[in-house]
Amino acid sequence: MKKTLIIGASPNPMRYSYKAAHMLKSKGHAIVNVGIKNGEVAGIAIEKPGQIHDDIHTVTLYIGPQLQDQYYDYILETKPKRVVFNPGTENEELENLLRENAIEPVEACTLVLLSTGQY
DSSP, X not given: OOOEEEETOOSOTTSHHHHHHHHHHHTTOOEEEEOSSOSEETTXXXXXXXXXXXXXXXXXXXXXXXXXXXXXXXXXXXOOSEEEEOTTOOOHHHHHHHHHTTXXXXXXXXXXXXXXXXX
């Protein structure tokens, strides 16, 4: 299983990050929720960015490029194997930075990857 850090986690059931958290858990993946909202998703509290998790396989992004730069160092320090850029989160600058640090950028939808067994 691939422990996944969700950046942009939200307790709002209408948000894709909320749906992804539930689907990840239902498929057996451990999750870490990171966001600015208070609350929990899929039984896991939403953390503020800061604590570095050293066992993350995948970071999945649910924040737009205009907000991502404040997370660059956090993502790099986490040292995931890959970062999934969900639709609307694509960011060439961050993708290049990830490649320079041997982290795979993936432009895809986490929900689709999970639904099709490609996660």
